[in-house]
Amino acid sequence: MFNAHHVKAALLGLAVGDALGVPVEFSSRNKMKRNPVVGMREFGVWSQPIGTWSDDTSLTIAAMESITRLKKFDDVDIMKNFVRWLRDDEFTANNDTFDCGNTTGSAIQNFMNGAPPDKCGITHEQSNGNGSLMRIFPAIFYAYAKASTDEEALQIVHKLSALTHAHPISKMACGIYYFIAAQILDGQNLKVSISNGLKQANEFYKNRQEFLDAVDVYRRMFKDDFAALPEDEIKSSGYVVSTLEAVTWCLLNTDDYKTLVLNAVNLGGDTDTVGAIAGGIGGLYYGVQQIPADWLKVLKRREYLEEMAEKFFLAIS
């Protein structure tokens, strides 16, 4: 079973990875190699102050706040919080919403136009950016705490994804992340968690009609030699499959939180989201004590994030 420290470590780990990547989002790998990120920077592409996290963290806490307040998963209320983020700058680092992805924006707009939450998410194959994977942690903890079967757990995880990203490829990315995180929460070591989690995900999805094509898209990750792929075969784009591959590859090839998130961000491309997703799992596994203190010191609204994590844990446990 898990405790409040796990939630706190995952959320701070995610926000720190996000904030490390924000100033250099969209930078090419070559550019990152010439001038790698080694710590928190200010300004850059979004002209934000040091320690500013973005949509990845904002939408994570938007869902956490709803689940905390209602003590249950309510998709209408979560969508209302997403609107508060997009329209009213709530759940942001500096009272400023920036970096909203196309699929996320379209889905929230569908909700504002009156669509029910289960009809808001985009189902096109071209709409498989990493925008639901980056904010899936609340469903992972909620499902781990409440669900009694994998079937039930994955229903919760898929539902939170599908509010914006409803294609099977996006839902499966979140499912794979769930299986890996659940292994960590069960107390397994990181490498074993990844290998067990991937095996379980493959087993879970391979016989489900809806996911047959998606399973094929993720086939590279299910191979035993995935960690040994050279860096130039790992893309770190905003396509959710590339993002999840980059995160998993970094997790398999590092042994501490700091190296993990720096490697993730320095792959270039969708730096904040690759950093956030790697940082969330990394925080969960390595704990807050491994997040460099000077990074936490400048992280925007750190106390608010810690409080959010504690209240969320109490609400679901």
Ligand SMILES: [Mg+2]
């Ligand atoms: Mg972002």
